[in-house]
Amino acid sequence: MGQRPNHMDPDEFRRQGYKAVDWLADYMARLDDLPVKTPVEPGDVRAKLAVSAPKHGEEFSAVLADLDRVIVPGLTHWQAPGFFAYFPANASGPATLADLVSSGLGTQGMMWDTSPAVTELEQHVLDWLAVELDLPERFRGNGVIQDSASSSTLCAVLAARHRAGGIEALPTLVAYTSEQAHSSVIKGLRVAGIPDDRIRIIATTPEYAMRADHLAYEIVQDRKHGLTPFMVIATVGTTSTTAIDPVGELGWVAANFDAWLHVDAAFAGTASLCPEMRFLNAGLESADSYVFNPHKWMLTNLDCSAFFVADRASLNNALSITPEYLHNPASEAGTVVDYRDWQVPLGRRFRALKLWFVIRHYGVEGLRAHIRRHLAWAAELTDWVKADDRFELVAPTVVSLVSFRHAGGDTATRRVLDTVNQSGRAYLTATTLNGQPTLRVAIGGTRTERHHVEELWSLIQSAA
Numbered sequence: 001m002g003q004r005p006n007h008m009d010p011d012e013f014r015r016q017g018y019k020a021v022d023w024l025a026d027y028m029a030r031l032d033d034l035p036v037k038t039p040v041e042p043g044d045v046r047a048k049l050a051v052s053a054p055k056h057g058e059e060f061s062a063v064l065a066d067l068d069r070v071i072v073p074g075l076t077h078w079q080a081p082g083f084f085a086y087f088p089a090n091a092s093g094p095a096t097l098a099d100l101v102s103s104g105l106g107t108q109g110m111m112w113d114t115s116p117a118v119t120e121l122e123q124h125v126l127d128w129l130a131v132e133l134d135l136p137e138r139f140r141g142n143g144v145i146q147d148s149a150s151s152s153t154l155c156a157v158l159a160a161r162h163r164a165g166g167i168e169a170l171p172t173l174v175a176y177t178s179e180q181a182h183s184s185v186i187k188g189l190r191v192a193g194i195p196d197d198r199i200r201i202i203a204t205t206p207e208y209a210m211r212a213d214h215l216a217y218e219i220v221q222d223r224k225h226g227l228t229p230f231m232v233i234a235t236v237g238t239t240s241t242t243a244i245d246p247v248g249e250l251g252w253v254a255a256n257f258d259a260w261l262h263v264d265a266a267f268a269g270t271a272s273l274c275p276e277m278r279f280l281n282a283g284l285e286s287a288d289s290y291v292f293n294p295h296k297w298m299l300t301n302l303d304c305s306a307f308f309v310a311d312r313a314s315l316n317n318a319l320s321i322t323p324e325y326l327h328n329p330a331s332e333a334g335t336v337v338d339y340r341d342w343q344v345p346l347g348r349r350f351r352a353l354k355l356w357f358v359i360r361h362y363g364v365e366g367l368r369a370h371i372r373r374h375l376a377w378a379a380e381l382t383d384w385v386k387a388d389d390r391f392e393l394v395a396p397t398v399v400s401l402v403s404f405r406h407a408g409g410d411t412a413t414r415r416v417l418d419t420v421n422q423s424g425r426a427y428l429t430a431t432t433l434n435g436q437p438t439l440r441v442a443i444g445g446t447r448t449e450r451h452h453v454e455e456l457w458s459l460i461q462s463a464a
C-alpha cells in the first residue's frame with residue numbers, strides 16, 4: 001500500500017472553508033476598486049504558474065494566496081459594479097452558497113432514482129418560475145435546467161428535428177431565424193446537422209425585429225421546392241439591441257406549416273417577473289419551447305438556464321437511450337422524471353439548489369426590485385443620450401440595454417469605447433448595426449448602483 005491521499009477531514013474542511021469564504025467576502029468588498037477589465041497580455045497568467053504539477057500536496061493557504069498573486073490580476077471582474085459589457089452574469093450571496101453546498105453534496109442527478117431531491121426540487125422551482133413569469137400553461141410541469149441558453153436551443157432543435165421525422169428527414173429540413181438572432185442559434189442548428197444553406201436568415205424591421213411577412217414568404221418558397229420548414233427560432237431581447245420578435249405572428253406562421261417555434265429570451269426573460277413587463281410574453285402560447293437564463297439577470301450564478309418545452313415527448317424521444325445499467329423500477333414505472341432524457345449529457349449537478357436559495361432569499365418582490373432598478377436607470381440613461389447631440393440612440397430601450405453611437409462617426413464611437421474601457425472604472429462592449437459600431441450599455445449587475453451609471457455617463461461624455 002502506498003501513501004494515503006491527504007483528504008480534508010470535516011474539521012480541516014471547516015477551517016479552510018472559513019478561510020475561502022473570508023477570501024471571497026474580501027474580494028466582494030473590494031470589487032468597486034479593481035480595474036473592471038484586466039489589462040493583462042496573452043501569456044501573462046501562465047507565466048506566473050508553476051511549470052509542472054506539484055508532486056506532493058501543498059498547504060491550502062499557499063493555494064489561496066495564489067488567488068491574489070496569479071488569478072485576480074488576470075480577471076475581468078464581471079461582478080464589479082462598473083461592468084456594463086455583454087449581458088450581465090449575475091452572481092449573488094445565496095447562489096454562491098448554494099453552489100458551495102451543491103459541490104459539497106457532490107450528488108449526481110441524472111435520474112430521479114440517483115437522487116430524488118435533485119429532480120423534484122428542480123421540477124418544483126421551475127414551476128415556481130413558470131408561475132411568477134406568467135408563462136403559458138403548456139410550460140408548467142415541463143421545465144428543466146440546462147447549462148446555457150446555447151444548450152437549451154440545441155435541445156429545442158433536436159426535439160423539433162425529431163418531431164419532423166428525425167435523421168431520415170434531415171436532407172429536406174429548413175430552419176428560420178432572424179439576422180439578429182444569437183450565434184448560438186446557428187451553432188445549434190449546425191450541430192443538429194442543418195447546413196447553412198438550409199438556414200434562412202430572415203430580415204428585420206428598422207427596430208431589428210424579425211419580419212413575419214418575410215418568414216411566411218420564405219416558408220412558402222421552400223415548400224414549393226419540396227423542402228420541409230421544421231423550425232422557427234425567435235428572440236425576445238436580441239443581443240445587439242434587445243429587440244423583440246413578434247412571437248404571436250411568427251407562431252401563427254409556424255403553426256400553419258407544422259414548424260416548431262422556439263423562443264430565446266436568454267437575457268430579457270427575467271424581466272417578466274414584473275407584471276408591467278409581461279408584454280415580453282406576448283404570443284408565447286404559440287411557442288413550443290422557451291428559454292431564459294437566470295444566470296444572466298436573476299441573481300443566480302453561472303450556470304443556470306431555464307428551458308421549458310410544451311411537447312416533452314419529442315424532446316425525451318430525441319434524447320433517451322436506456323442501457324442496461326440505467327434500468328431502475330422508478331423509471332420503468334413511468335412515475336418519475338429522468339432529466340437525463342432532457343439534455344445532451346448524462347450526468348447533471350444540483351443546480352436547482354441555487355434557484356431555490358435565490359428565490360427564497362430575495363422573494364419574488366426582491367427579484368422584481370432588482371430588475372426595476374435597472375429598468376429605471378436604463379430609462380434615465382436613454383434620456384441623457386437623447387438630450388446630448390453628440391450621441392444618437394440607435395434602437396429603442398426595451399429593457400435595460402441602451403444602444404447608441406457617437407454622432408461624429410465610427411472613429412469617434414470607437415474612441416469613446418476605448419477611453420471608457422481603459423479608465424478601469426467601467427467596461428462596455430460594442431456591436432455592429434447597419435455596418436456601424438454601436439455602444440451597448442447593459443445595466444444589470446448585482447452590485448451596480450445608480451451612481452455607477454452616472455459615473456459611466458460622465459466617462460462617456462468626457463471621452464466624446
Ligand code: PLP
Pocket residue numbers: 087147148149150151182184235237238239264265266267293305
Ligand atoms: N441568446 C441570447 C439572446 C444571448 O444574448 C445569449 C448570450 O448573451 C445567448 C443566447 C447565449 O447564452 P449562453 O451563454 O447561456 O449560451
